[in-house]
Amino acid sequence: MCENEQRPAARKPFEPLGEGFARKGQTIYVRLRLNGKLTWRSTGTNKLAQARKWREKWDNEQWNEKHGIESKGVTLQQSRVTIEELIDGYVEAGCPIIRKRSLKPKSPRTIQGENTASALCGNSSAGCRPSAWP
Numbered sequence: 001m002c003e004n005e006q007r008p009a010a011r012k013p014f015e016p017l018g019e020g021f022a023r024k025g026q027t028i029y030v031r032l033r034l035n036g037k038l039t040w041r042s043t044g045t046n047k048l049a050q051a052r053k054w055r056e057k058w059d060n061e062q063w064n065e066k067h068g069i070e071s072k073g074v075t076l077q078q079s080r081v082t083i084e085e086l087i088d089g090y091v092e093a094g095c096p097i098i099r100k101r102s103l104k105p106k107s108p109r110t111i112q113g114e115n116t117a118s119a120l121c122g123n124s125s126a127g128c129r130p131s132a133w134p
Helices: 049-065 070-075 083-092 108-123
Strands: 016-020 021-024 027-034 036-042 097-099 102-105
Touching: 021 049, 027 049
Parallel strands: none
Antiparallel strands: 016 021, 021 027, 027 036, 097 102
């Protein structure tokens, strides 16, 4: 190597703290599995107790996401479906009924009664309300 060339700065190694935690500089990092791969994530703290709480919170969020439970912040940001849109989708599908885990058609008289009832309710303000209340 020539004298004028500079070597890249050596990376600071992780100092193991046990249980999947390590310190790099003043910050504590945690070893996580993300999308099937092991990776390091910063906990943003230099205290091991706070890092453990961060890891517990992260694990809970990942479990909730995996099982379809959304956090409050995400729920508030999503667009909502109105009752009117739900009823329109139901009518477009032919007013099906679920029996033994399959969709079965209803009798024409039942569909006629449901259409009459939805027409009566269509004049109220229920159509513009969100289907799920916070």
